[in-house]
Amino acid sequence: MAKIDLSNISHSYNPNDPNPVYALNPFSMTWENGNRYAILGPSGCGKTTMLNIVSGLVRPSAGRILFDNKDVTDLKTEDRNIAQVFQFPVIYNTMTVYENLAFPLKCRDFSKSKTDERVNSVAETLNLKSFLNSPARKLTADQKQLISLGRGLVREDVAAVLMDEPLTVIDPDLKFRLRRNLKEINEQYKTTLVYVTHDQNEAMTFADNIIVMSEGEVVQTGSPKELFERPNTTFVGYFIGSPAMNLFESEASSNDSVKINNTLIKTHTNLSNLKTKKIKLGIRSEFIKIAQNQNENLVDVNVEKVEDLGNYKLITAKLGDFTIKSKVTRDTEIPNSKVKLHIPADRCCVYEDNKLI
Amino acid sequence: MNKLYIFLKYFFIVVWTVFVVAPFLWALTTSFKDFQSVNGGVTYIPWVDFEPNLEGWKVLVKSPAKGGVDIIEPYFNSLFVTCTASLISIILGTLSAYALSRYTFKAGFVKNNDITFFFISQRIMPPIVLSIPFFLFLSSINLLDSLTGLIVVYIVLLMPIAVWIMVDFFNKVPREIDETALIDGCNPYQAFLKVVLPNSIPGLIVAGMFCIIFGWIDFFFAFILTFTEVQLLPVKIVALNSSVTPWWSLSASALVSVAPLIIVAFIVERYLSKGNLSGAIK
Numbered sequence: 001m002a003k004i005d006l007s008n009i010s011h012s013y014n015p016n017d018p019n020p021v022y023a024l025n026p027f028s029m030t031w032e033n034g035n036r037y038a039i040l041g042p043s044g045c046g047k048t049t050m051l052n053i054v055s056g057l058v059r060p061s062a063g064r065i066l067f068d069n070k071d072v073t074d075l076k077t078e079d080r081n082i083a084q085v086f087q088f089p090v091i092y093n094t095m096t097v098y099e100n101l102a103f104p105l106k107c108r109d110f111s112k113s114k115t116d117e118r119v120n121s122v123a124e125t126l127n128l129k130s131f132l133n134s135p136a137r138k139l140t141a142d143q144k145q146l147i148s149l150g151r152g153l154v155r156e157d158v159a160a161v162l163m164d165e166p167l168t169v170i171d172p173d174l175k176f177r178l179r180r181n182l183k184e185i186n187e188q189y190k191t192t193l194v195y196v197t198h199d200q201n202e203a204m205t206f207a208d209n210i211i212v213m214s215e216g217e218v219v220q221t222g223s224p225k226e227l228f229e230r231p232n233t234t235f236v237g238y239f240i241g242s243p244a245m246n247l248f249e250s251e252a253s254s255n256d257s258v259k260i261n262n263t264l265i266k267t268h269t270n271l272s273n274l275k276t277k278k279i280k281l282g283i284r285s286e287f288i289k290i291a292q293n294q295n296e297n298l299v300d301v302n303v304e305k306v307e308d309l310g311n312y313k314l315i316t317a318k319l320g321d322f323t324i325k326s327k328v329t330r331d332t333e334i335p336n337s338k339v340k341l342h343i344p345a346d347r348c349c350v351y352e353d354n355k356l357i
Numbered sequence: 358m359n360k361l362y363i364f365l366k367y368f369f370i371v372v373w374t375v376f377v378v379a380p381f382l383w384a385l386t387t388s389f390k391d392f393q394s395v396n397g398g399v400t401y402i403p404w405v406d407f408e409p410n411l412e413g414w415k416v417l418v419k420s421p422a423k424g425g426v427d428i429i430e431p432y433f434n435s436l437f438v439t440c441t442a443s444l445i446s447i448i449l450g451t452l453s454a455y456a457l458s459r460y461t462f463k464a465g466f467v468k469n470n471d472i473t474f475f476f477i478s479q480r481i482m483p484p485i486v487l488s489i490p491f492f493l494f495l496s497s498i499n500l501l502d503s504l505t506g507l508i509v510v511y512i513v514l515l516m517p518i519a520v521w522i523m524v525d526f527f528n529k530v531p532r533e534i535d536e537t538a539l540i541d542g543c544n545p546y547q548a549f550l551k552v553v554l555p556n557s558i559p560g561l562i563v564a565g566m567f568c569i570i571f572g573w574i575d576f577f578f579a580f581i582l583t584f585t586e587v588q589l590l591p592v593k594i595v596a597l598n599s600s601v602t603p604w605w606s607l608s609a610s611a612l613v614s615v616a617p618l619i620i621v622a623f624i625v626e627r628y629l630s631k632g633n634l635s636g637a638i639k
Contacts (some may be wrong), residue, residue, distance in 0.1 A: 055535050077539040090537045095556040107542035152540060 002067040002159040004031040004054065004192065009063035011049055023049045025079035027218040028065065029211070031160065034190035036183070038197060038207035042239070046216040047196045051162045052195070055084045067159050078107075083152035084162040088169065091136045097123075098132040101150045108155070125181060142170045149178075153185060160192035167202070179206050200240050212236050228284070229347070234290045234354040237282045243314065243325050245284055247351075251277045258350065261320035263299050267348040269357050280351040285314070286325035289348040291340040299324070303337050317341070370590050377472055381612070388413045388609035395604050413605025417613065426536065428593050435590035436617070437571065438504055442511035443568035447561060448514070449512070450519025455549060457520070458527035459535065473524050476517040484514075488581050495582055502586045510578050515568040526560030570618060590614050 006029045012020035024046045039047045052058035056077035064073045092100050105115045123129045126146045141239050152161045167175045197203050204224045212220045220232035231237035237245030252271040253259040258281050258308050291298050301317035315326045350357045394400050394407035403409040420424020457469050492512055500506030538548035579589035594610045
C-alpha cells in the first residue's frame with residue numbers, strides 16, 4: 001500500500017537513436033493510496049509500458065518513480081513489492097495451486113501459518129478452494145488467470161496491484177463477478193489497484209479514476225463523470241461513450257456562440273481569446289433532446305433513422321452536412337422526418353486544435 | 358477400403374519391426390555361436406540349428422592374461438566419460454542458452470542469433486577437422502590418453518547440442534514467467550532455478566538424451582586421443598577384431614554396448630509422452 005508518484009516519466013525503446021521514438025511522452029501523475037485507477041486507451045498507446053515502468057520491468061528513459069515519497073527508480077522489480085497480473089495467465093506449471101498462490105509469500109519468507117491463512121483467504125475469494133491441491137497446469141484457462149490474480153492479491157502489503165487487461169480470457173459472467181470482487185478487495189484491504197484496459201465499460205465500472213492515453217500521451221485523467229461530460233480533447237470525446245461525442249467543425253461567431261449550419265448555438269465557453277476562428281463543437285448524444293418549449297439553441301434536422309436499442313432510442317439525423325446523433329428515452333415519440341433538437345448550452349464543449357477551451 | 362487400410366498399416370508396422378529387430382536377434386543368436394556354427398552355413402535356431410555356448414560372452418569378462426578381452430574397464434570408462442561430459446555440457450549449455458534466450462548481447466555485428474549459430478556450427482564442421490588441433494591441445498596440457506582429456510573434448514562436442522536444444526526450449530518458455538517470478542519477489546537467479554528450470558525439465562531431458570547418445574557412440578575422438586592407458590568401449594570393441602573375426606564376442610559386446618541407450622530411450626519416452634511439454638501460459 002503506497003502512494004505512487006510518477007514524475008516526468010518518459011520512455012523510448014531506442015533512446016540512443018538520434019530521433020528516438022517515444023513509447024511514452026513525458027508525463028507526471030500521482031496514484032493515491034487505496035484508489036482504483038484504470039488506464040484506458042487503444043492498443044499500442046503505451047499502457048503496458050507504463051505498467052512495466054511502475055513494476056520495474058522497464059527502466060524509464062527519464063523521470064523518477066516514487067513509492068510513498070521514496071525514490072524506487074533504480075530499485076529492482078523483486079525489491080519493489082508490487083504485484084502485476086498479465087493479460088494471459090502465467091502460472092508455475094510444476095507447482096500445485098496452493099504452491100502457486102503461496103510462492104510470493106515463500107519468496108519473502110513469510111511464516112507457514114501466515115502463508116496458510118493468506119492463501120486460504122485468497123482462494124476463498126477467488127473460488128479456488130477446492131483446487132488448492134491439484135497441479136496448476138491441469139486447470140482451465142480462466143482458472144489459471146484466477147491463480148495469476150490470486151498471486152497478486154496474496155500479499156497484503158503490496159504497493160499496488162497492476163493488472164494488464166487481466167480479464168481478457170475470462171467469460172463475461174465471471175468477468176462481471178470478478179470486477180465486483182476486485183472492488184470489494186480494494187475496499188476491504190485498501191489496496192491500490194491499477195487496471196489497464198481498452199474497454200471503456202470495464203474502465204468506467206471498475207475505476208474511480210480513469211487515465212486516458214493515446215499514442216504515448218496521457219490525454220486526460222479524471223473520474224468517469226468528468227471524462228464523459230467534459231472530455232479534454234476530441235480524442236477522449238470520441239473514444240469514450242457510445243455513441244462517440246457529436247463533433248461539429250465550425251466557426252466562432254461571437255464571444256460565446258458558435259455557428260453550425262447557419263444556426264447560432266450558445267455555449268458557456270468564453271470564445272474571445274481564440275487564435276483562429278476554427279473550432280469544433282462537441283456535445284454528447286445523451287444531452288441532445290427533442291425540443292419541448294425552449295427558445296434558443298434549437299436546430300432543425302432531418303431524421304435519417306431511429307434505432308431502438310432496448311433501453312433507449314438512438315436518432316441519427318442530418319444537420320446540413322453534419323450527422324448528429326441523439327439518445328432519447330424509449331417512449332419518446334419521434335413525429336416525422338423533420339425534428340427540432342435542443343442543444344443545451346451548458347453541455348457544449350468547444351475545442352480549438354482538438355483541445356478543450 | 359477401411360480393411361485394406363488397416364491391413365496395410367499393420368503390414369508396414371510388421372515389416373518395419375522386423376527390419377529393426379532382426380539385426381538384434383541376429384546379433385543375439387550369433388553371440389551364442391562358435392566358429393563352426395557361424396561359418397557352417399545359415400543357422401538361426403539354438404539347439405536345433407546349432408548348439409549354443411557362452412564362450413562369446415565369457416571372453417568379454419575374462420582378463421587378457423587368461424585369453425579374454427575384458428571390456429568391463431572400458432565400459433565403465435565410457436560410462437564415466439559420457440555421463441560426466443554430458444552433465445557438464447548440460448549445466449554449461451543450459452546456462453548459456455538461458456542467457457542467449459533472455460538477454461541481449463551485441464559485439465559489433467555479432468548478436469544473440471550469431472552466437473547461437475556459432476555453437477551449432479561446431480557440429481556442422483566435419484570432426485576430422487578438429488582431430489589435429491585437439492591432439493596438439495591435449496598433448497600440450499598433458500591430457501592425451503586420459504579420461505580428463507576425453508571429458509574436455511566431449512564437452513566441446515556435446516555443449517553445442519545442449520545449447521541448441523535449450524535455446525529453442527527457453528524461447529518457447531514465455532518471458533512473462535520470469536517477469537512474474539521477479540514480481541513475486543525472486544531475484545533473477547531464484548527465478549531461473551525455482552521457476553524457469555522446473556518448467557524446462559522436458560527440454561533438459563531431451564538435451565541430456567542427445568548428449569548421452571552422441572557421447573556414448575563416439576569412436577573417432579576416443580580412437581585418436583587414447584592409446585594404452587585408457588580405452589573407451591567403442592575402441593575396445595573394434596579392437597576385438599583379429600585375423601579370425603570373433604563374430605560371437607563382437608555380437609555380445611555390441612549388445613552390451615547398446616543396452617544403456619535402450620534403457621535411456623525407454624525412460625525418456627515415458628517421460629516425454631506424459632505431455633509435460635505443454636506450455637505454462639495459454
